Amino acid sequence: MLRFNNQWRFDSPGAIEPGVVGDFLNLINRISGQGSRKAILEHFKSAFAAAAGVPYHSSSDASWAASDLERAMNEAAANAPLFIDALYSACEQLQQHAPDMALPDAARINRILTDRGAGYHIDSAEPCCNTDAHPNKIIDPTIDLHPCRCFPRDGLQVGQSIAAGTIQQARIPEPLLL
Numbered sequence: 001m002l003r004f005n006n007q008w009r010f011d012s013p014g015a016i017e018p019g020v021v022g023d024f025l026n027l028i029n030r031i032s033g034q035g036s037r038k039a040i041l042e043h044f045k046s047a048f049a050a051a052a053g054v055p056y057h058s059s060s061d062a063s064w065a066a067s068d069l070e071r072a073m074n075e076a077a078a079n080a081p082l083f084i085d086a087l088y089s090a091c092e093q094l095q096q097h098a099p100d101m102a103l104p105d106a107a108r109i110n111r112i113l114t115d116r117g118a119g120y121h122i123d124s125a126e127p128c129c130n131t132d133a134h135p136n137k138i139i140d141p142t143i144d145l146h147p148c149r150c151f152p153r154d155g156l157q158v159g160q161s162i163a164a165g166t167i168q169q170a171r172i173p174e175p176l177l178l
Helices: 020-032 037-052 062-076 080-097 106-115 155-164
Strands: 121-123 126-128
Touching: 020 037, 020 062, 020 080, 020 106, 037 062, 037 080, 062 080, 080 106, 106 121
Parallel strands: none
Antiparallel strands: 121 126
């Protein structure tokens, strides 16, 4: 399970970027070719249903499981961190039960998130904002997570943004003298 601001379980910081749902679904379809397709789809469907806060019901066959999974993923997509956590955690659980199964690692998931401009990545088992896509949702990748402002990457732009009042100047504490 990924660690992130617990309030995001109740108040979504935003939806996942378009295209991530389809890319994650493609990964799941590749995974499902390594065993019982229906059982694997049901496993992921359960994770995404929980992320969406909707009840999980077993499907009658693999075809229904696939369409129900896609529906659960689309509902879970309204909350990006929970959506990412659903895939990551479901993969971790599968790895424990089937150690020989090939599963996407955090680097593969991060490539999808980066390619789609999702504004999140998995770092030390924590989803962290890494782009300007969600300016008020950058989080400190330490254990003590908190929202903060996103600073532009261009140093010249930083000065202009401070002057315009669109970002706050960083306060750097005085060094402690011993």
